[in-house]
Amino acid sequence: AQRVTQPEKLLSVFKGAPVELKCNYSYSGSPELFWYVQYSRQRLQLLLRHISRESIKGFTADLNKGETSFHLKKPFAQEEDSAMYYCALKNTGFQKLVFGTGTRLLVSP
């Protein structure tokens, strides 16, 4: 069964501090992973996907198949990064995205 685990419900850091939002997955096939972000009163939107290997808004995430992880990192958090972050796994067979329970990031000045 496919599953996405985000162990932290809330991550609170000060501005300028490094951030790592954890995501672990379980999936027997070849995973495709995403991070979605939901800013206050806004729609969910894609932040980044592992196949793109890109950095968006200073965030990066590396797929580690050995540890079955896809942690989201940013070296220096900004107040505008405060949002709800969801890790998601795509089941290529069934075209379905399974989301983790989300982590709220709160960046204080």
Place this chain on the structure above:
Amino acid sequence: DTAVSQTPKYLVTQMGNDKSIKCEQNLGHDTMYWYKQDSKKFLKIMFSYNNKELIINETVPNRFSPKSPDKAHLNLHINSLELGDSAVYFCASRDPNSPLHFGNGTRLTVT
């Protein structure tokens, strides 16, 4: 030129009523979804349609009935609303190789 649009944005109604939420996407995507985000912010898939055909139906009460008149629309009808149905409902669409594009969400409050 909103890509995925949902109406209404807010919906407040009493228990026992029947209500519908509409969703339209102008991205030309073949697949559309309904997700439910509960008070704890858990986001769970409810339904998925591909070219007007139901392909995913998670464990959702049969009071919830999706309807897709064409591939650009996926509406959600809810019968006999219950307090526990209060949540934010997100419509989304995608193509096989694209990420999900979400609507702004519909905040449903059942009193």
